[in-house]
Amino acid sequence: MSQQNSTKWTAEVISIGDEMTSGARLDTNAQWLSQRLAELGIEVLFHTTVCDTLAHNVNVFQTAARRVDFVVCTGGLGPTRDDLTREALSEVASDPLELRKQALDHIETLFSSRGRPMSERNRLQAMFPSTSTIIPNPLGTAPGIDLRLREDASDHVCRVFALPGVPAEMMPMFDQYVAPSLVSNNGDQHVIRSLVMKFFGTGESAMEERLGDTIARDRQPRVGITVSAATISLRITAHAETAQECEAMIADTKTEILGRVPEYYFGDGENYEQYHAIDSSLRSRGESLMVVELGYAAPLNDWFASLGDTPSYRGGLSLANERELRRHTSASALAEAITQLKSQFDVDWLLLVDGYPSLNSPLVREPSETMPNASVKMLVSSPDGVLHERKSTIAGHPDILQPRIGKTAMEHLRAVMAATDLA
DSSP: OOTTTOOOOOOEEEEEOOHHTSSSSOHHHHHHHHHHHHHHOOOOEEEEEOOOOOOHHHHHHHHHHHHHHEEEEESSSSTTOOOOOOHHHHHHHHEEEEEEEHHHHHHHHHHTTTTTTOOOGGGGEEEEEEEOOEETTTTOOOOOEEEEEOOSSSSSSSEEEEEEOOOHHHHIIIIIIHHHHHHHHHEEEEEEEEEEEEESOOHHHHHHHGGGGGGOOOOOSOOOOOOOOOOEEEEEEEEEESSSHHHHHHHHHHHHHHHSSSSGGGSSSSTTTTTHHHHHHHHTTEEEEEEEEEEEHHHHHHHHHTTOOOOOOOEEEESSSSHHHHSSOOOSSHHHHHHHHHHHHHHHHHEEEEEESOOOOTTOTTSSOOOOOOEEEEEEEEETTOEEEEEEEOOOOOOHHHHHHHHHHHHHHHHHHHHHHHH
C-alpha cells in the first residue's frame, strides 16, 4: 500500500473452496464484493477461485499480494480439515499462528447460547497469525482476519481481509469493518455511509440514461447500479470526515435521483422490496389486502407471507385458472367472485394475477432461451369495489419470468393505491 492517494487502489477477490472450483456452488460472494469495492472507488483487477489445498492457497495469496493493494477472500475459516485459510496466510506471512482468547471466548459463548457443545476443532477458529487483527463476526463462529503482507524486495504492502464464506455473515462484516478500514487508507477521509434506493418498472439501460452523470464513476458520493429479477438498486456511498457530512451528501444525491426518476422509486434498504412498501402503506391506512394468483406460480403469497404477523395481509389463494376460482365461489362472473372473496375474508383490497404461465413450455427447448411472451391480466379491487385492470405482455428468462410478473402486479397495486391517495 505504498501508492499515493492520487493513485487508484486495486484489489483482488479470492473465493476459496472445492464447492466453487467443482461448480457445485455458485460464487455470489465475488460479485457482491466486487460491486461494493467499486462503490468505494477501489478497482477490482482479478477474481481468483481456488480449491481446498494448502499449497494452492499459498500460491494464490503470494501471487495476489504482489499485484494488488487489497485482497478480500471468502471461505476456509471453518473448523474442518479442509479449512486452510489461516494456515495459508500464516505460511505466506512467515507468521506463526497463536490462540486469541478474545476469539475463543466469543466462540464458546456462541455455542453456549445455542445450547450446543463446542467441538475441540472449533478452537482452530481462534487461531490467528500473530501480527494479524481479528475481524469480529457477531453472527457466527468464524472470525475474520486482517493481515498485512509485505514483499521483502520492495516497499509494497498488500492488506488481506479474510472473511467467512457464509453470505449472511460475510456481508455485515465487510460493511461494518472492512469498508471503513479501506476508506481510512485515504488520509483525510475516515467515515463511510451508504444508502440503497429501490426502483421497479424500467430497464437498467433506460435507468442509466435517465440518471446521466449521477452514476459517473468519479462522482462523490458514488452511485452504483445493480439489477436483480428486474428490481433496480442504487447504492449511494459517501466518504467524508464526519458522519454528518456523509448523510448530507447522501440526502442531496437522493433528492437529485428522485428528481430524475421519481415514478419507479418505492423505498430504501438493502432488503427492502415492494411488498414491504405495500405493507407500510396499508398499515398507515388501517387497511388490508388479499392476493389471488392464477396459473403455475404464487410468488406474491410467498412474499407477503414472509412479512410475518401483519394486520395488512389477510392471506391468499393460488388456483390453476379462472374456472377454479369460480368453482370455489358461488359467483358466475369474475368480478362477482372478487366481491364475494373480499366480503368473505373482510378485506379492503384484493390483487388478482391471471395468470402465471407454465415454465415447461414446449416452445422452450434450451435453458438459455427465453419464454414466449406471456399475456397477463392484473386486477386490483379497491375499497370502493372498483376494479382496476391492467394487461401486460411480459417476457424473460424462465428464472425471472414469474417474479417479474408478481413484481409488475405489485407495481400496479401501488399505482392504484397512490391514485386513491390523490383522489
